[in-house]
Amino acid sequence: MFEVTRYEGRRRMRGTAVLTVLLAVYALLIVFLYPSIAESSVDFDEYVESLPPAFQEGFVGSANFSTVEGFLSIEMYQFLWLLLLGLYVAYSGGALVAGDVETGQLDMLLATPISRSRVVVEKYLSLLVPVLGVNLVTPFVVYVGLLAIDETIDPVSLFALHLLSIPYLLMCAGVGLLLSVRLDRADIAQRGGIGAVFGLFLLDTVSTDTDFEWLGALSPTRYFSPVDILSEGTYDVAGALLLLAGAIACVGVSVLLFERRDI
Amino acid sequence: MAAIEVSGLSKHYGDVRANDDLTFTVQEGEIFGYLGPNGAGKTTTIRSLLGFQSPTEGTATVLGHDVRDEDELLEAKAEIGYLPGDPGLDEQVTGREYLDYQSSLKGDERREELLELFDPPLDRKIREYSRGNKQMVGIVQAFMHDPELVIMDEPTSGLDPLKQEAFNEFIRGERAKDKTVFFSSHVLGEVRRVCDRVGIIREGKLVTLEEIDALLRRGGKRVRVHTRSDADLARLSGEGILDRETFDDGVQFTFTGDYNTLVSVLADYDIVDLEIEEPPLEDVFMHFYGAD
Numbered sequence: 001m002f003e004v005t006r007y008e009g010r011r012r013m014r015g016t017a018v019l020t021v022l023l024a025v026y027a028l029l030i031v032f033l034y035p036s037i038a039e040s041s042v043d044f045d046e047y048v049e050s051l052p053p054a055f056q057e058g059f060v061g062s063a064n065f066s067t068v069e070g071f072l073s074i075e076m077y078q079f080l081w082l083l084l085l086g087l088y089v090a091y092s093g094g095a096l097v098a099g100d101v102e103t104g105q106l107d108m109l110l111a112t113p114i115s116r117s118r119v120v121v122e123k124y125l126s127l128l129v130p131v132l133g134v135n136l137v138t139p140f141v142v143y144v145g146l147l148a149i150d151e152t153i154d155p156v157s158l159f160a161l162h163l164l165s166i167p168y169l170l171m172c173a174g175v176g177l178l179l180s181v182r183l184d185r186a187d188i189a190q191r192g193g194i195g196a197v198f199g200l201f202l203l204d205t206v207s208t209d210t211d212f213e214w215l216g217a218l219s220p221t222r223y224f225s226p227v228d229i230l231s232e233g234t235y236d237v238a239g240a241l242l243l244l245a246g247a248i249a250c251v252g253v254s255v256l257l258f259e260r261r262d263i
Numbered sequence: 264m265a266a267i268e269v270s271g272l273s274k275h276y277g278d279v280r281a282n283d284d285l286t287f288t289v290q291e292g293e294i295f296g297y298l299g300p301n302g303a304g305k306t307t308t309i310r311s312l313l314g315f316q317s318p319t320e321g322t323a324t325v326l327g328h329d330v331r332d333e334d335e336l337l338e339a340k341a342e343i344g345y346l347p348g349d350p351g352l353d354e355q356v357t358g359r360e361y362l363d364y365q366s367s368l369k370g371d372e373r374r375e376e377l378l379e380l381f382d383p384p385l386d387r388k389i390r391e392y393s394r395g396n397k398q399m400v401g402i403v404q405a406f407m408h409d410p411e412l413v414i415m416d417e418p419t420s421g422l423d424p425l426k427q428e429a430f431n432e433f434i435r436g437e438r439a440k441d442k443t444v445f446f447s448s449h450v451l452g453e454v455r456r457v458c459d460r461v462g463i464i465r466e467g468k469l470v471t472l473e474e475i476d477a478l479l480r481r482g483g484k485r486v487r488v489h490t491r492s493d494a495d496l497a498r499l500s501g502e503g504i505l506d507r508e509t510f511d512d513g514v515q516f517t518f519t520g521d522y523n524t525l526v527s528v529l530a531d532y533d534i535v536d537l538e539i540e541e542p543p544l545e546d547v548f549m550h551f552y553g554a555d
Contacts, residue, residue: 003367011355104351108404111313111345112368113337259333262316 004109004119008126016133019088023080023134024141030076031145034068054205068151069230072142077226081165083201085134086172086220089127090197093176094190096123097254098183101263110263117255120181124251127173135162154233161229164236167243168224172197174250175220181258220246264327266291266412266443267312271321274307281307283467284321289445291411294438296458296475297447304467305447306348309416312445313345326412341369344410348417350401354390358383358400362407370408377403380429394421402430412443419453431457452541455479482542483519488529489536490514501528517542 044065048056064070097120100106109119139162146152176193183189197220204219216222223239267289274282281304289295299305310316312325314336323330328339353361362374362385378385381399383392389400398421405413419427434444434457448454454461454475461478463470471478483505489512490496496514500507503520512535518525529537 003364007364007367011353100351103354104347104349105353106351107313107315107347108345108351108365109368110315111340111343112365113340114368115333115337263310 002122002125004114004122005125008123009129012126012129016130019130020134020137023085023138026080027076027138027142028145030072031142031149031151033075034071034151035149037071038066038068053209064231067231068146069153069157070227072153073227073230076142077161077230081161081226082168082221082224083198085165085169086197086201087194089131089169089173090176090193091190092127092130093124093173094180094193095186096120096127096177097180097258098189099180099186101184102186106263116259120177120255120258121251124173124177124254127170131166131169131173135166138162153230157230157233160235161226164224164229164240165226167240167247168220170247171220171243171250174247174254177254178250178257181254181261264291265289265324266293267295267323267325267445269308269312269321269323272308272311272318272323273320274304274311274316275319280467282311282318285464285467285469286321287462287469287472289443291443292438292441293460294434294444294446294458296454296461297445297464298451298454298461299447299449299464301449303449303464305449305464306416307467308464309414309445309447312414313340313343339412341408342411344405344408344413346401346405346413346415346418348420350397350404352389352397352400355388357386357388358392358396359385361389361400362404365404366407372407373409374403374407377406380433381426395423395426398422399426406437410442412445413437414445416447417449418446419448427453451482451543455541481519483517484539485515485542485546486518486525487515487536487538487540488513488532488534491533491535499528499532501525504528517546 048065065074097106100109100123106119110116139158143153143155143158172193175196176189179189179192179196180186183192200219201221204216204221207213207216220243223236223243225236228234228236265288269285269287272282272285273280283304285308297305297308307316311318312323312330314330314333317331325336326339326342328335330336353364356364362371365371366374381402383396383399383403389397392400398418402418405415419430422430434446437444438459444457446454446458455478458475460473461475462472463478473481483503488499491512496509499514501520501524503518503524505517505519507514507516518539
């Protein structure tokens with residue numbers, strides 16, 4: 001069991017290492033930027049007030065820019081984790097099956113005694129390498145970085161944030177996978193994955209505080225809020241479970257679709 | 264038990280009948296050539312046999328398992344090797360890593376033995392491989408788990424002539440071990456060297472099933488004779504000489520008769536050059552199955 005996951009996971013090691021280093025560098029940059037921002041006399045509340053409401057909702061939420069928690073959640077997590085990393089895994093998910101259809105590698109795989117459902121599930125699981133990799137390393141980098149500038153945040157919240165981001169990222173990967181089993185061209189599935197996750201993010205952002213707020217409930221971003229976790233210490237565990245269930249549903253539907261199609 | 268039994272197999276893509284009501288059987292221990300021009304539907308049949316796509320109508324069994332039933336087919340796949348014309352290898356890993364991966368999925372008891380015959384540079388990344396090296400990795404992975412049945416789609420494309428000969432030799436050895444080989448090709452010469460029996464497919468339909476010897480007799484040879492310019496080529500005729508075409512200082516025809524007759528006819532001429540070669544597959548069709 002898990003030969004495909006092992007193989008593909010090993011192939012993702014290098015990319016994951018590069019991604020982890022880049023995210024760590026960015027995290028340290030943000031952390032070391034904080035003291036000078038905090039000391040500056042800029043009135044961030046006024047700045048935030050001047051932003052369009054949707055923008056406030058999407059990137060700022062209830063965070064307070066002048067606290068280290070607020071600063072981190074806005075500058076780093078709301079943007080990098082919620083949006084960019086979500087897009088990245090959706091993009092990677094888009095290539096899972098369609099990429100192998102395109103190169104003929106899927107034929108070689110399916111000629112061996114391995115079922116289609118196993119192929120889909122095992123390929124999907126290989127995305128755990130980047131998802132777990134970045135979430136295992138980054139909280140330590142952030143925490144140590146904060147110690148270096150004589151700041152501190154609640155470590156429980158910090159680790160909870162990373163833990164709760166895993167179901168969210170798995171859900172985004174599931175969206176990519178769904179497209180990947182339907183489309184023969186990897187680049188279209190990948191762009192579709194990016195488009196879908198970004199579109200859902202916008203839907204959530206734009207619909208907040210309107211009569212159509214329920215529409216945003218369709219978006220995975222509704223169930224994972226770095227700002228709430230870091231600034232307020234509130235964990236949406238039910239939301240995380242819902243995301244996990246959504247991810248499993250995406251994989252299940254992908255298996256059904258893939259079992260029925262011609263390659 | 265038949266190794267492959269195709270019954271009424273059809274695969275339509277919209278209006279295109281890629282395979283149309285195919286029925287044939289490949290016996291165990293047989294090397295079966297599946298011959299047809301490009302676009303005839305050979306690959307479509309192979310993809311149906313491996314369960315990559317489901318038949319529009321009819322079905323087939325491989326090693327006794329129905330191709331429409333995934334669970335059944337998986338049992339058969341442990342005993343099947345597959346070699347596509349252009350193997351979809353993972354270009355980012357070395358040949359060794361790729362074979363390790365394939366072996367983790369199906370086993371590799373014959374890997375070392377095969378690597379002595381087919382020797383790609385295993386420690387280099389596959390993306391650096393020549394076409395021939397890729398094909399050799401494909402051959403090794405197709406046979407390394409010692410399958411009962413190997414399905415190959417244009418297997419010698421990209422191999423140099425020496426490796427092709429080694430490959431043919433190897434296939435003949437497999438027959439001696441009672442392995443079954445299903446071998447598609449658009450080149451008659453390739454098929455005739457190793458196959459026992461041939462199925463010819465054209466425009467999705469099975470045209471004929473024949474022993475290879477009978478097919479070759481009927482297919483004949485293409486003969487091209489160059490003579491001194493003053494020779495009277497109009498006299499060159501005889502039993503088995505078909506489709507004569509005269510050009511400047513010579514004549515070309517298809518010959519299906521006895522070689523001794525040909526030699527005695529040619530003895531009357533002052534010959535500058537003589538070529539006797541396999542007729543192109545298209546010509547075989549033209550002569551024996553009609554042009555349409």
